[in-house]
Amino acid sequence: MRELLDAVGARTPAPGGGSAAAFATALAASLVEMATSFTRDDLVPQFHHAGEMRTRALELAEIELHAYEPVLEALRLPHDDPERAERVRAAQAEASQSPLEIARVAAELAELGAELARSGNPNLTGDAIAGALLAEAAAQAAARLVAINLTDGPTVDQAAELAERARAARAAALS
Template identity: 35%
Template sequence: MHDHTISGYLERLAAREPAPGGGAAAALHAAQGAALVGMVARYTTGEKYAEQAGEVAEIIVESDQLRWRAVELAADDALAFTAVTDAYRLPRADDEQKAARSLAIARALAGAARPPAAVITVATRVVALAETLLPYGNPNVVTDIAAATEAARAAATTARINVEINLGGIKDEAVRTELTASVAGVDELAARAEAVTAAVRTRIAR
């Protein structure tokens, strides 16, 4: 994922192959949201923003970390989904093979659900940073704050679907509970993102 050009990644995304897919796309939505937050923060520097300098510096550092984390999760998702397809291809000629295959599938599905669950965590932080920047961020790039939250919202809602699709095949109740909890706040996050966008639209309409 780090080495692809954008066009090369999109070619692979459009290809008839299992990965990258929606999970990787969700992660890259999150990465773009984090990058946009970082850009707005970098424009919110200098004497005019001296009062917020410390907070802005922290936002720049965290947004960069979130961006790289999201790209890593895109790669993790592609690998995890490939593991699922490999598990489904295991032999099932007898009861022993069937049991081993079922166990491998359950483990692979749990593994496939973890990257999108982590994407939701990244997206949540992106929205939080955008909310922090909104009151004082450079007005010349205020629309990019909305763009960041919209990207984060797309990341979270897409990632939720990718967690949920895997839940049915996961037998471990502790893992199911953990993953179910990871998606519980997505509607609230989407509402927060929408509120940021609404605030930006109100501001630019003046």
């Protein structure tokens, strides 16, 4: 864990916000997975895929380590290069795909955590809520990264919808 924190805090472009959001998503998934393991067996099937979501979040963290490199390469092109604007736009669109997926996974986890807080083992309510809150923060961060890369369009709208789902799940978890 210390190595991860040192890497995120280092003066390097990656890991950055996208990887951090993915790691937060993985941590949220671990909390939901743990709380699920103490939940009645008849409720477990609806929460069983938290472990798969943790694996996916870690895969996305790895993808994020290199996702922005093409954007940086395009930005280094001479300003008078006729292909520069299109290459930057295309690279930003591609770089937005992994944060969009992080937001999707995190929003789903926030919803799972909120549901688990309501219907899971009452002794693990705090862990389920912590998972929902971490997932919501990760979804918000990832959605914001998409919005930074792309000023408008359907991908930005999708990211905003995912962030709103996560916000609603947080509110439900805390109610």
